[in-house]
Amino acid sequence: MTAGRPRKVPEQSTAVVPPRARILAAAQDLFYHQGIRAVGVELVAASADTNKMTLYRHFSSKDELVAEYLKDVAGEIEAAWDRLAARHADDPRGHILAWIDEMGRQMERPESRGCPITNAAIELPEPDHPGRAVIEAHKRGMRRRFAERCRAAGLKDADIIADQLVLLLDGAGVALQTIGRKGPLAALRRQAEWLLGKAQ
Amino acid sequence: MTAGRPRKVPEQSTAVVPPRARILAAAQDLFYHQGIRAVGVELVAASADTNKMTLYRHFSSKDELVAEYLKDVAGEIEAAWDRLAARHADDPRGHILAWIDEMGRQMERPESRGCPITNAAIELPEPDHPGRAVIEAHKRGMRRRFAERCRAAGLKDADIIADQLVLLLDGAGVALQTIGRKGPLAALRRQAEWLLGKAQ
């Protein structure tokens, strides 16, 4: 992967991250930790070491930037799932448990505010916001992934169990923002094991 | 209750709802359906058939209005729980199931956006916002109520089961905003029955 040619890497040493990527990185940080509506485009641009004008050359509006931000994080989440799927190709039950575990570890971090897509769904109720399509596609996609793995694990009522896992994960993500991490995370882990173990 | 004196009810027939109550009613509707940050104080005042000036005579700031709005809905939720508790005084298991059922019926309504307190928690991440104290007190209080009823129902691991119920309810409230009502509500009901039935 990092093999490449031995010489001729000056254009890599200059390594200027293009502004669009810097803007999306800044948006990911700010929108997640402070909220989408709470953060103005000027702050996003400044945090990306650029300015509003350059931002608007890459994104036609704030709503478009938000949609692109959501595509970004949705892509990362789905890629992480697929990476884990490859590692547990022949063990769907282990895959699901590993996913729950990974999510749990992420939610343990004190700066975690749960799932960025879920939070965005609550912040953006307008049905015609360009971000909503991204949100719904991602959540439906993850639900399908869960259901497929539950079926592969030979669970009876796989669809319902998949939905129950989705509820638990989403519930943990928001509950940690109100009653803290400890209780929700313990309940999440225990309940997931139970759904996948004891349930037929 | 409505007995009162037969004459002399003109001041009741005039029945002017005082502005503060009208403002809180308007806030409850607007903040819930459109989001707290998305709604300005001017719109709240106008929807309450009054104006900004009168609003600021009753609430020292928008943040204070938000906190009062949250106190309002938290109080209503807790009152509904207590009302249901009285009706199932000697049947804690039935009480919990009835509560899940009531929440499920509420989430079935097409205009439902899940729990207003949970949504507010996601919209207001600033730790020193006056609404956060209300949010956390309410959520912790509901968790305590669940745990007490689980203990009264003789469940072993009552605290963990209470947390699992809380996760399911919060999860259903947010999942219906992304993947729709059907799946989450079916999973919620089934899982709750299971937690309270099959679990020792």
Place this chain on the structure above:
DNA sequence: CGCAACTGTTACCGATCGGTAACATAGCGG
């Protein structure tokens, strides 16, 4: 009646919002 408290109305404040025009600069490829 007369006074006081509450409510309504209008106009305004500074700050910030999303978004744009105009121009200067830099870097890269022909």
Place this chain on the structure above:
DNA sequence: CCGCTATGTTACCGATCGGTAACAGTTGCG
């Protein structure tokens, strides 16, 4: 080297934000 494209900079736009001053009813109560 020239010219084009992408970026940076500054200044600005109208709209809206939360919040307030000043004044005009209105209402109820002594």
